[in-house]
Amino acid sequence: MGTTTPPSTADLMEAVAAVGTAYFQDFAAAAARHGLSSSQAKALKSLREPVPMRALAGRLGCDASNVTGIVDRLEGLGLANREASAGDRRVKIVTITDKGLEVLDQVQRDMAKAHRAFASLSPEQRTALDGLCRQVLPLLTG
Amino acid sequence: MGTTTPPSTADLMEAVAAVGTAYFQDFAAAAARHGLSSSQAKALKSLREPVPMRALAGRLGCDASNVTGIVDRLEGLGLANREASAGDRRVKIVTITDKGLEVLDQVQRDMAKAHRAFASLSPEQRTALDGLCRQVLPLLTG
DNA sequence: TATTGTTATACTCTATAACTATA
DNA sequence: TATAGTTATAGAGTATAACAATA
Numbered sequence: 001m002g003t004t005t006p007p008s009t010a011d012l013m014e015a016v017a018a019v020g021t022a023y024f025q026d027f028a029a030a031a032a033r034h035g036l037s038s039s040q041a042k043a044l045k046s047l048r049e050p051v052p053m054r055a056l057a058g059r060l061g062c063d064a065s066n067v068t069g070i071v072d073r074l075e076g077l078g079l080a081n082r083e084a085s086a087g088d089r090r091v092k093i094v095t096i097t098d099k100g101l102e103v104l105d106q107v108q109r110d111m112a113k114a115h116r117a118f119a120s121l122s123p124e125q126r127t128a129l130d131g132l133c134r135q136v137l138p139l140l141t142g
Numbered sequence: 143m144g145t146t147t148p149p150s151t152a153d154l155m156e157a158v159a160a161v162g163t164a165y166f167q168d169f170a171a172a173a174a175r176h177g178l179s180s181s182q183a184k185a186l187k188s189l190r191e192p193v194p195m196r197a198l199a200g201r202l203g204c205d206a207s208n209v210t211g212i213v214d215r216l217e218g219l220g221l222a223n224r225e226a227s228a229g230d231r232r233v234k235i236v237t238i239t240d241k242g243l244e245v246l247d248q249v250q251r252d253m254a255k256a257h258r259a260f261a262s263l264s265p266e267q268r269t270a271l272d273g274l275c276r277q278v279l280p281l282l283t284g
Numbered sequence: 285t286a287t288t289g290t291t292a293t294a295c296t297c298t299a300t301a302a303c304t305a306t307a
Numbered sequence: 308t309a310t311a312g313t314t315a316t317a318g319a320g321t322a323t324a325a326c327a328a329t330a
Contacts, residue, residue, distance in 0.1 A: 015271075015279075019278060088311080136260065139258050179298095206289070208320065210289070211319080234288080
């Protein structure tokens with residue numbers, strides 16, 4: 001007792017995938033409760049700072065042509081606006097509205113399961129998990 | 143030095159979301175390299191054991207009506223089959239083919255970034271991360 | 285009556301390619 | 308020429324509602 005066999009890489013990937021899936025389901029459910037799709041909510045999250053259409057596509061990891069529709073819908077809901085860029089008349093800068101900011105905050109507060117799950121960890125466990133995420137992320141991204 | 147301020151729940155959620163996003167992008171890219179969408183690959187993953195259509199919908203977290211199309215496409219690719227159930231003539235049981243199993247294994251081996259990322263952790267770190275995932279998961283799921 | 289799988293419908297997300305207006 | 312955003316198009320995922328076959 002007291003010693004544990006380390007999990008295989010495959011097992012660890014399974015565990016991480018399960019946590020990721022559950023997390024994003026919680027996110028999607030919270031977004032849906034406020035009338036947003038996952039993509040719309042994810043876009044809104046990227047708009048705490050004004051972002052050109054093209055850059056938004058990069059953040060969402062999708063083609064630029066998709067962003068037109070996503071921002072159209074956010075604009076239709078009164079959650080974002082397109083503004084002209086000062087320097088380059090080709091670019092449009094997407095800005096979140098006050099209402100958009102309010103809805104975004106509501107969505108994030110509304111992720112009840114995620115809050116419960118991570119708030120249940122001790123300070124030491126939170127520090128450990130955060131550190132492991134930060135160590136793993138660059139290799140996962142690169 | 144030597145002491146760190148524990149991250150806020152919000153910061154921790156950000157870190158977990160980033161890892162989850164990167165993980166699923168790696169998964170989607172590996173699936174795409176083998177001609178599969180994320181949903182198709184996820185379905186295939188659920189088929190290591192034969193599963194009725196309805197139960198597959200549950201595992202995928204989507205409506206039963208969607209599974210018809212997803213399995214149609216897997217069947218079209220020769221990766222899965224629909225078989226009649228012995229006891230209940232209403233239910234169809236989805237079975238993975240040998241080719242499907244082969245493609246699934248290739249996809250999972252092909253997640254190069256995820257393998258590199260998690261293999262880079264020490265045995266102690268792997269044990270810690272796995273334990274934290276397992277502790278958090280029930281609260282995230284329930 | 286209830287359940288399983290399917291179909292019909294509509295909306296969203298996605299990529300590719302072609303277009304426009306700028307640069 | 309090259310780039311930013313849009314449009315057109317097509318394929319896929321998603322939910323809702325209605326349906327046939329079976330329980």
